[in-house]
Amino acid sequence: MxxxxxxxxxxxxxxxxxxxxxxxxxxxxxxISPMPSSNKAHLAMIQLINETGSGTIVDLGSGWGNFVIRIAKKYPQRQIVGYELSFLPWLTSSCLKKILRLQNLTLHRTNFYHADLSMACVLTCYLFPKAMEKINHKLQVEKSDVHFLISNNFALPSWQPYKTIQLSDFYKSPIYLYKIGQTKTEIK
Structure with a gap:
């Protein structure tokens, strides 16, 4: 015993x-560590996704799956793709995907900086400033069908947000909606 x-x-x-x-x-x-978004942030991002049509949604840094699983369930008619490099969060979200039988969700354990995002209509992310700079560069260099980018907390350099939702949390966190290719501004 x-x-x-x-x-x-x-x-x-x-x-x-x-x-x-x-x-x-x-x-x-x-x-950066895998950090889940708050429920308030998820709800605000979903509110903005409602304004983006019916194309593929790609979550850059899908982490533990909190957001991608939620949107895959909410939008069964849309293809949802998540990219996550951290093994344990990716494994957790992959298991949840199988348990919930989410056929419209694809999860990749791959660096999204090197991924082909041409199929994406909407990019969602909760990254950090340096990562947003890399996404900015990727959007400027590559041809894609990306029409929208929704970012939790961190702005996309050299782009003007189409819409911003200010959360009622302690930090008054912003959720940004960008219309890619339509509202780009040059910052000098």
């Missing part, structure tokens, strides 16, 4: 260390 309890304890500790190690490794490698 004591040996089985000890084995369970050691197993639990090893699993906890592997999980922690995986998240720390991904955080160091990517420069």
């Amino acid at each position: 004591i040996i089985s309890e000890l084995f369970l304890l050691i197993s639990f500790v090893l699993i906890a260390l592997l999980i922690t190690g995986s998240i720390v490794y991904s955080t160091v490698k990517l420069g």
Whole structure:
């Protein structure tokens, strides 16, 4: 009995260390930890998605799947694609996708900077300023069907938002909607 309890304890500790190690490794490698958006942010982003038509939605940095799974369930007629490099969040969202049988959701464990986003009508993201700079560059260089970008908290450099929703949270977080190719401004 004591040996089985000890084995369970050691197993639990090893699993906890592997999980922690995986998240720390991904955080160091990517420069940011997988951070889920708040429910208020999700609702505001969904409100903006309602204004984007019927094309494919691509979530850049889909994390634990909180948002992509929610929009895949809400918009079963739309193709939803998520990109996530961190192993554990990607694995979690992939398992949830299978459990919920979301046929319209595709999850990639790939760097979205190197992905072909030409099929995307809408990009959604909750990234950080340096990542937004890279997305800005990608949008300027590549030809794609991206019509909208919805960003939680971080602005897209050199673009003017078409619409901004200010959340009623402690930080008054902004959610931006950009019309790509229509409202671009040059910042000097």
